[in-house]
Structures are given as C-alpha cells and as structure tokens.
Amino acid sequence: MATSTVIGRASFIRGRVSGDGDLEIAGRVEGDIAVGGEVVIDTSGLIAANISASRIVVRGAVKGDLVAGEALVIEAGARVVGDLRAPRIAIAPGGLVRGHVQTGTAGAARPRAAAAPARAVVPEVKARPVVAPPPPRAALPAVKAAPPPPPPPVKTVAAPAPKVAPKPAVVAARPGPPAPVVPVLKKGTKAVQKKRG
Amino acid sequence: MASTVIGAGITIEGEVTSDEDVVVQGTVRGKLVAKDAVSIEHGGAVEADISGGPVAVAGTVTGNINSTDRVDLQNGAKVIGNVKATRITIADGAQFKGNVDMDV
Structure with a gap:
C-alpha cells in the first residue's frame, strides 16, 4: 500500500x-x-x-x-x-x-x-x-593491567612519602627541635654570657 | 510533515502518546494523547478518547475530544462523543452527536 x-x-x-x-x-x-x-x-x-x-x-x-x-x-x-x-x-x-x-x-x-x-x-x-x-x-586486560601500575604508584607513593614524611617530621619535630635548639642557644648563650661575664 | 502518521490500513489497539503532531488515516482504538495537533483524516477512524492541542476531524471519532485549543469538525466528519475545547467549528456536512463544552 x-x-x-x-x-x-x-x-x-x-x-x-x-x-x-x-x-x-x-x-x-x-x-x-x-x-x-x-x-x-x-x-x-x-x-x-x-x-x-x-x-x-x-x-x-x-x-x-x-x-x-x-x-x-x-x-x-x-x-x-x-x-x-x-x-x-x-x-x-x-x-x-x-x-x-x-x-x-x-x-x-x-x-x-x-x-x-x-x-x-x-x-x-x-x-x-x-x-x-x-x-x-x-x-580483563584492563583489570590485569591495573595491578602492574600499582608498583609505579608505590614508587610515586614512596616519592611523595618523603614529601609527606617531612611534614609529619616537622609536626613531630616541633616538640623535638625546640629541645636541641634550646640547648644550642643555651650553650651559645651560656658561653657568650660566660665570655661576657 | 507530521511527525507521527497512522497510515490507512493500520490499526493500533492501545494507547498512543505523542509530544508531536499525530495524523490518523487508519484506525486507533484505546486512547490518543498528543501535546500538539491531532488530525483525523478522511477514512481515519478513532474509537478512543482524544486529548491534544488543535484537533481536526474529517474522519470518524467515537469518544470524547478534549482539546486545549480548537476543534474543527470538517465536512465528512462523523463524531459521537463530547467535545471540550476553547473554540469549536462544525462545518456543513459534518455529523455530530454529543455535548459541547466551551470555556465561557
């Protein structure tokens, strides 16, 4: 039709x-x-x-x-x-x-x-x-391919880790550094004071 | 050109819903809902309630027509059912049996 x-x-x-x-x-x-x-x-x-x-x-x-x-x-x-x-x-x-x-x-x-x-x-x-x-x-290859990448990520993670580590170190150092700094200052200051004194 | 055409010789039993123009040259039984213009052409038969925009009838309609715009019953049309629309024209030669409801 x-x-x-x-x-x-x-x-x-x-x-x-x-x-x-x-x-x-x-x-x-x-x-x-x-x-x-x-x-x-x-x-x-x-x-x-x-x-x-x-x-x-x-x-x-x-x-x-x-x-x-x-x-x-x-x-x-x-x-x-x-x-x-x-x-x-x-x-x-x-x-x-x-x-x-x-x-x-x-x-x-x-x-x-x-x-x-x-x-x-x-x-x-x-x-x-x-x-x-x-x-x-x-x-599947994609899934298989996915596992290999993790190693590099691990490296990358390892790389940033130091970057990250310093921060915690800094955080952790806050209590630490003052201690060494203070004695240094104390030593210096004491010596200077003694010399001056 | 109309977007949806129910050609002569085709029968649809069920519900037809459309967001565009619908032209009926064949037969529709059930329900016909369109957001735009509905045209029942000569030879077309609708045994269903029709709701849509402007409705033009030159074929046969058994059922209520509910239009947001106008309803034109053209020469050769045969309508049995109630018509609700803002504007209605009934041409000379159209057959119509039913109530008319216009927003007055």
Missing part, C-alpha cells in the same frame, strides 16, 4: 499495531507489531514487542522476537534481544544480536532443520565474537 505509517521519535504506543502497509518507527512501541509490509526501526526507535512483517529492517533497539516473511536485516548499530526467523537474515558488522537465529520459513524450516540451524549458528557465532567477547577481553 502506498500509505505508510510513521511513529515519530516523540511518540509512544502501548498496545497492538496491526494491518497492512509499511511502518517506520523512530519512537517507542510496547506491545505487538504485526503488519503486512515492511517495518523499519530507526536508530532512535525503541521497541519492546514481537514483530511480524514481510520485511524487517532494524537500526535501533528491539526486545522481542522478529519474524519476517521475506527478509530480516540487522544493520550496524542495531541491538536486538530476541529470536530471529526469516527466509533470509542479514546481520551487519556492528549489529548486536542475542537470541536464536533461524533462516527459512517456520513451516519449511523443520525439514531443513539440519541445514538451517547450521547456517543460523554461524552468523550468531560470528556476531558474538565480533561484538560481545571484545569487551570482556578488553576488560
């Missing part, structure tokens, strides 16, 4: 969206989406719904199962938590997916189950190493 539906970025729909026609979502939708045409989730789109359409393109965030009659495209920057099912599924580098991926239509997929899941697993596995592992690995 020529008419298309647009959910603007400042709009929020809670409930069921159904019918024929294309759907472009830049806002938020909670509930269910079942349309006959193409559904495009824009970068600002935030969906908490199961989506069923002939074609689904995701650039935003979706939490729910996606079922497409023709094709399903997860583009870079998209985040999907849910199962994907379509005859053709594309996950672009940079697209995040967490869920089961199955190519092939629902009815035809079962006989081909051996082939379809194999294909499905590959993109899923590809997607996970590309996106998910790097952060933990990067995080």
